[in-house]
Every structure is written in structure tokens, then in C-alpha cells.
Amino acid sequence: MAQNDVRYYLNGLRIEFMNKHMRAVATDGHRLALGEIEIISSEGIQEGMGVIVPRKGILELERLITDEEREIRIAFGANHLKIDLGELVITSKLVEGRFPDYQSVIPKEGQxxxxxxxxxxxxxxxxxxxxxxxxxxxxxxxxxxxxxxxxxxxxxxxxxxxxxxxxxxxxxxxxxxxxxxxxxxxxxxxxxxxxxxxxxxxxxxxxxxxxxxxxxxxxxxxxx
Structure with a gap:
């Protein structure tokens, strides 16, 4: 993720849902990281739905999730994201803006x-x-x-x-x-x-x- 970039939509993590997987994408314009995990269940989430979560919220979530096997619940509102860790619930505002077309910079085949x-x-x-x-x-x-x-x-x-x-x-x-x-x-x-x-x-x-x-x-x- 970028830090204090004038392109504010880069100062966060793109989360989207497709093919029963959750995908997380971050970029600062010079490099990009992408990760996917399988979703256990989903309700009311449309295929291809995505949001941008602020950098601060992601870093705090990373600090709190110490158990890789823990099951968490994610819910979206119009402008907020809620993550239920069981004993703790985190709410974060979402970043407005259009995330870059990251698919275009990922090499499909390497010569x-x-x-x-x-x-x-x-x-x-x-x-x-x-x-x-x-x-x-x-x-x-x-x-x-x-x-x-x-x-x-x-x-x-x-x-x-x-x-x-x-x-x-x-x-x-x-x-x-x-x-x-x-x-x-x-x-x-x-x-x-x-x-x-x-x-x-x-x-x-x-x-x-x-x-x-x-x-x-x-x-x-x-x-x-």
C-alpha cells in the first residue's frame, strides 16, 4: 500500500469477491501484491463486488489477527466495513475512488x-x-x-x-x-x-x- 499518496485510492487495500474467493490487492504504483483465500460462506455479496479499506485499518487488523486459523466475519455497509473477530469487532470507513485496473499489469504469460x-x-x-x-x-x-x-x-x-x-x-x-x-x-x-x-x-x-x-x-x- 502507498503512504500519503495524492492518489488517495492507493493508500488502502482493495478487497473483492469472485468465484467463492476473497482477493486482496495493494499497490503503490511501483509494485503490486495480490493474495486470494477461499470463502467459507457468503450472503448478499455480489460477484465482483469490491471495496478499498484504508491503510490504517488494515495495519490494525494485521496486528490483531495472530491466529491464522481463526474464523472471521466480514460485513459491508455503504461506507463502512465491519470485521468480527469474535471477542472484538472492528469498524472502518471505506476509501472512495476507483482502484486502478491492476489486472492489466500482471503478466499473463512470461516470455x-x-x-x-x-x-x-x-x-x-x-x-x-x-x-x-x-x-x-x-x-x-x-x-x-x-x-x-x-x-x-x-x-x-x-x-x-x-x-x-x-x-x-x-x-x-x-x-x-x-x-x-x-x-x-x-x-x-x-x-x-x-x-x-x-x-x-x-x-x-x-x-x-x-x-x-x-x-x-x-x-x-x-x-x-
Whole structure:
């Protein structure tokens, strides 16, 4: 989620319902996170119905939900959202506005697909992050048949380079990303085997689990 963005509809979490699932989407214009869970039951909720919940309400809810197996009840009003946790009920105002068409930025098919162990990539990114320019935070990912080369450098001509073993058979190319965004994704994911899907150095990159596509992350590239 964005913070204090003039596009106020980005300062919240989009919640929508479809195919007996609840989908949550957040974006700050540079990256996007999407998660889906199955709904136990629903009454009066129309297919495709969606609302935007303010950032403050989502952070408070995240703090209060400590039991992942807890059953919660969600109800919508015209301008409010009510979440029943059993011993506690939370009410939040909804954000007015039209959420961006996030579907258009999620790659449907990637011309280049790379499969990698999440922990290995996380370690390589962490090492590169030590030397990247603090203002830009840019890191280069070089897709090669030998592996994924992770390169970070700064204005002092210092450079860190790691070659991570991957499953990749496409052509070689490189693309730049904000290393902090990539590390946020690595820390949010739990599965070890993940995949990166991208069409070209100028397109967004989709990161998700090889086995579980209920959680997806999209990061826009940057020029370095």
C-alpha cells in the first residue's frame, strides 16, 4: 500500500469477491501484491463486488489477527466495513475512488521463465544491497544459461556480484529492479521454489510460487 499518496485510492487495500474467493490487492504504483483465500460462506455479496479499506485499518487488523486459523466475519455497509473477530469487532470507513485496473499489469504469460530457490535469491540480494546506491537502490538481474547473476554497485565504483543456480533456458538479458522491493517479496513468501516471469527488460516482472499461485507479486523495472 502507498503512504500519503495524492492518489488517495492507493493508500488502502482493495478487497473483492469472485468465484467463492476473497482477493486482496495493494499497490503503490511501483509494485503490486495480490493474495486470494477461499470463502467459507457468503450472503448478499455480489460477484465482483469490491471495496478499498484504508491503510490504517488494515495495519490494525494485521496486528490483531495472530491466529491464522481463526474464523472471521466480514460485513459491508455503504461506507463502512465491519470485521468480527469474535471477542472484538472492528469498524472502518471505506476509501472512495476507483482502484486502478491492476489486472492489466500482471503478466499473463512470461516470455522468460526462471525457477529459483527463494532463500538463495534472498541471500544474493542481501549481499548486493550492501553496496547499492542508497538513493536509487538499484540492482541488476542478469538472466543467463549459467544462472541468475545479481549485481549491485555504487558511485564509489564498488561492486558486488553473485551467480545463483537456477532453472532457465532462455536467451540472456538483464533488467534493473529496486533491491528493497525484491527483498520485501522474498520476506513475504514462504515457499522455497519460486518463479520469475518477465517478457523483456522494460516490462513488469511477476514473482510467485511454483506450487501456489494464490499469492502473486509484480514489480516494475527501473533504468540503471
Amino acid at each position: 522468460h521463465r526462471l525457477v529459483i530457490e527463494r532463500e538463495r535469491l534472498k541471500l544474493a540480494l542481501s549481499r548486493a544491497a550492501i553496496l547499492v546506491n542508497e538513493k536509487v537502490r538499484g540492482v541488476r538481474l542478469c538472466f543467463e544459461s549459467e544462472g541468475l547473476r545479481v549485481i549491485g554497485h555504487n558511485t564509489e565504483q564498488e561492486e558486488a556480484e553473485d551467480l545463483v543456480e537456477v532453472s532457465y533456458s532462455g536467451e540472456s538479458f538483464e533488467v534493473g529492479f529496486n533491491v528493497s522491493y525484491l527483498l520485501d517479496v522474498m520476506n513475504a513468501m514462504e515457499d522455497q521454489e519460486i518463479q520469475l516471469l518477465i517478457n523483456d527488460p522494460n516490462s513488469s516482472c511477476l514473482i510467485d510460487s511454483v506450487k501456489n499461485i494464490n499469492y502473486r507479486y509484480v514489480i516494475m523495472p527501473m533504468r540503471l
